[in-house]
Amino acid sequence: MNPAKPSGSLCLGESTRKCRLVLGRPQRISKLFFEMDDDTATVYHYGKNRLYFLKNKLESYEIRDPSILVGEPQGLTFRINDVIQPKSPHRFQGFPIRYEKSNSYNVNHSAHVHLALKKGTIRMDTFFKALFDEKGKLIFMATGQP
Secondary structure (H helix, E strand, O other), X not given: OEEOOOOOOOOOOOEHHHHHHHHOOOOEEEEEEEOOOXXXXXXXXXXXXXXXXXXXEEEEEEEOOOOEEEEOOOOOEEOOOOEOOOOOOXXXXXXXXXXXXXXXXXXXXXXXXXXXXXXXXXXXEEEEEEEEOOOOEEEXXXXXOX
């Protein structure tokens, strides 16, 4: 995850301190109980974006505006409002797209990418999801647990 300005990057598992160094002070901080973890998360709000921290470590995020980039530090990144390229309508940044009108995270969408994440060869209990509107514009990104 990169901020809109190239001052650094933030990865899952990093601290609230690192988050503030990279993204600055959140506009708002709230709490949310995670039933599966039986623990309360601290939620940092940056515009419409939410970053969820458990035990001071970045657990997951929901990206709803283009102020935060998602991707690899110094590598492939994408942001809200990026568009599926017409020359490759069944892939987004190399990932397969599933076309299906639905609603996830209270977001109506026409297509999505859903990926299970791995660390090396080990499959993590975490996913990445990207949602697209009817024009192929990226409108939402999140990580979480199934």
